[in-house]
Amino acid sequence: MEEKMTSNSQVSPEEGRQVVNVMEHVSEKALIEIVGDLSLEDKEFCEKETKQILELLSPKQFAALLLETVTVIDLFGAEQAGEIVVGRLVMNRKPKNKSVNVLAETILDVGMLVMLLAIPATVARHFGYEIEDFDGNPIPEDKLCVTVVIIDGQTRYLAIRKLREKYPSLVLSNVYAYFPLHWVGLTKMLQAINLKVFTWTNSDFISGLRGVGLKPEVEKALAYIQSLEQRGYNFTAACEWGTLVKGIIRKTLLVRAMNKPDADLEYENSEYAMDIHQEA
Incomplete structure (x- = not known):
């Protein structure tokens, strides 16, 4: 009986490696959550x-x-x-x-x-x-x-x-x-x-995107929108002049881009919009 119990309680080298791998995975996951x-x-x-x-x-x-x-x-x-x-x-x-x-x-x-x-x-x-x-x-x-x-x-x-x-x-x-x-x-x-x-408002969320690795054309468009607001335009007007799209750029989209720079930020008309506004 004693020999049988001892035999059943032994762990093979492969099983031991699996246990260690699981422990390392858990430790790594916990560390990622912290840092x-x-x-x-x-x-x-x-x-x-x-x-x-x-x-x-x-x-x-x-x-x-x-x-x-x-x-x-x-x-x-x-x-x-x-x-x-x-x-x-x-x-x-x-x-x-x-x-x-x-x-x-x-x-x-x-x-x-x-x-x-x-x-x-x-x-x-x-x-x-x-x-x-x-x-x-x-x-x-x-x-x-x-x-x-x-x-x-x-x-x-x-x-x-x-x-x-x-x-x-x-x-x-x-x-x-x-x-x-x-x-x-x-x-x-x-x-x-x-x-x-x-509480952040309006272009504060654009400031929060500095340095996160956006596409150059997106950074340029957002910087232009922010500059318009600083010159006295309300945020809606600044967004519309900067993108030629009606309405504001939603803060949820900007917040998402802080964590994922390749989020859906595309302003294909922004270059054209800036040229029009500067000529106006």
């Missing part, structure tokens, strides 16, 4: 660039690694010391002056309560995004390796800059930024932070 289907190569690049910033700043006590995984930067300390450049994504909406002023008064009253979320500029460029400083100037290529891009917290950063300009002697010693707790693609990161938290 947003980020390739291993991209993940390693993000981690390498994060480490480079940490190694640059930590000897001068402008950065630290907390709990073995969280990189925190003394953002203003490092910037004032000339160790880093602080930048932004060109495609991100610029905060309104009213919001900046209100937040500046709040920070003056209670101080900084929340850290900013940032990433190395080299990571932003790796994912195809354009970068500029907060005065609208492009950042030179040789400065990207020492540039930190604010992903969440532009209004706070500008509010602090305003306070520094208004009160030069004001000491703001707790302006910190942290790098993501785990890495996902930048487009997915921006969607998670902005699209699912704040």
Whole structure:
């Protein structure tokens, strides 16, 4: 009986390999759910660039690694010391002056309560995004390796800059930024932070498509529509002038394209439409 039980409980090498393969598949699937289907190569690049910033700043006590995984930067300390450049994504909406002023008064009253979320500029460029400083100037290529891009917290950063300009002697010693707790693609990161938290309207969804790999002619058409809206056209008129198709471009289509750049975005009359409008 004992021999029979032992024999029945044995697993063949082939069955063992199948069990291991299933376990590896489950682990891989769980990892993909966490990192947003980020390739291993991209993940390693993000981690390498994060480490480079940490190694640059930590000897001068402008950065630290907390709990073995969280990189925190003394953002203003490092910037004032000339160790880093602080930048932004060109495609991100610029905060309104009213919001900046209100937040500046709040920070003056209670101080900084929340850290900013940032990433190395080299990571932003790796994912195809354009970068500029907060005065609208492009950042030179040789400065990207020492540039930190604010992903969440532009209004706070500008509010602090305003306070520094208004009160030069004001000491703001707790302006910190942290790098993501785990890495996902930048487009997915921006969607998670902005699209699912704040209400986007009209061409904000077009801004969200920057750098996702659309066809050049589609990018050109969408950029033209956005430029018309910025010049005072309502969104419906801008869409109709940019595509020669009645009605607006639906946001559901634009959101779908954020995750799938080859989605059904085709504006075959856009080149003709732009020529007509410019001649009108």
